Amino acid sequence: MFASNVEAQETKEVKNYDQSFRLGVGANAGYSVNDPYKLSLGADVRGQYDLSKRYSLTLTTGYTNLFVSKAEGFTGQEGKDLGIIPAKAGFKAFVWNDQFYVMGEAGAAFAVSNVDNTRDKTSLLLSPSLGYATKYIDISLNYTHYNHFDRLNSNGSLGRGVGQVGVRLAYGFEL
Numbered sequence: 001m002f003a004s005n006v007e008a009q010e011t012k013e014v015k016n017y018d019q020s021f022r023l024g025v026g027a028n029a030g031y032s033v034n035d036p037y038k039l040s041l042g043a044d045v046r047g048q049y050d051l052s053k054r055y056s057l058t059l060t061t062g063y064t065n066l067f068v069s070k071a072e073g074f075t076g077q078e079g080k081d082l083g084i085i086p087a088k089a090g091f092k093a094f095v096w097n098d099q100f101y102v103m104g105e106a107g108a109a110f111a112v113s114n115v116d117n118t119r120d121k122t123s124l125l126l127s128p129s130l131g132y133a134t135k136y137i138d139i140s141l142n143y144t145h146y147n148h149f150d151r152l153n154s155n156g157s158l159g160r161g162v163g164q165v166g167v168r169l170a171y172g173f174e175l
Contacts, residue, residue: 021175022048022056024138028064030166034151037082038069040164044086048172053098058090060105065113066162082149083113086125094133103129109146123148129168138170 028042044062051057066082090105109125124147131140145163153159 019052020050022050022172023175024048024170024172026062026138026168026170028062028166028168030144030164032066032162032164034159034162035154036068036152037066037162037164039067040166041065041067042084044168044170046170046172048092054094056092058088058092058103058105060088060090060107061086063112066164081113082111084146085110085112086144088125088127090127099132099134101131101133103131103140105129109149111149131168133172136171136173138168138172140168142166142168 024046026044026046028040028044030040032038032040042062042064044060044064046058046060049057062085064084064086066084068081086107086109088105088107090103092101092103094101105125105127107125109123111121111123125144126147127142127144129140129142131138133139143163143165145161147161149160149162151159151162
């Protein structure tokens with residue numbers, strides 16, 4: 001006679017992560033690292049598509065104003081602020097506790113106010129950031145670089161590329 005022993009295996013049910021859309025409305029404040037600009041203020045709207053619990057794709061637009069503080073020698077722009085509409089696509093990765101993230105965005109920045117014929121009206125925009133997000137609140141620290149906008153170098157000559165360090169505070173919700 002043969003005897004056999006059969007054991008049932010216990011399986012854990014794997015829950016699939018529901019991919020979803022989120023929308024965030026934020027306010028931005030920052031400091032420009034290049035003359036003639038110093039402070040920046042803005043607002044934005046960010047759409048986010050969650051690929052998984054840890055990875056998301058983003059689309060962001062809004063309005064940012066770079067305020068002039070020193071404009072001597074900045075031909076045609078004395079006292080004129082720079083208004084920008086950014087259009088960015090990005091990738092967000094949650095790296096710790098599903099709340100702390102790193103994100104990179106790239107896109108175009110369109111100059112819309114106080115622009116004359118000597119300045120590029122469109123610039124490449126690159127923006128890495130670190131942040132913290134909950135179900136409704138998103139706080140991040142970012143650096144944004146506008147590659148083609150004019151700046152005033154320390155020796156008084158005209159250069160290219162304006163950078164800013166900023167903070168974003170946003171309210172977000174699932175759609």
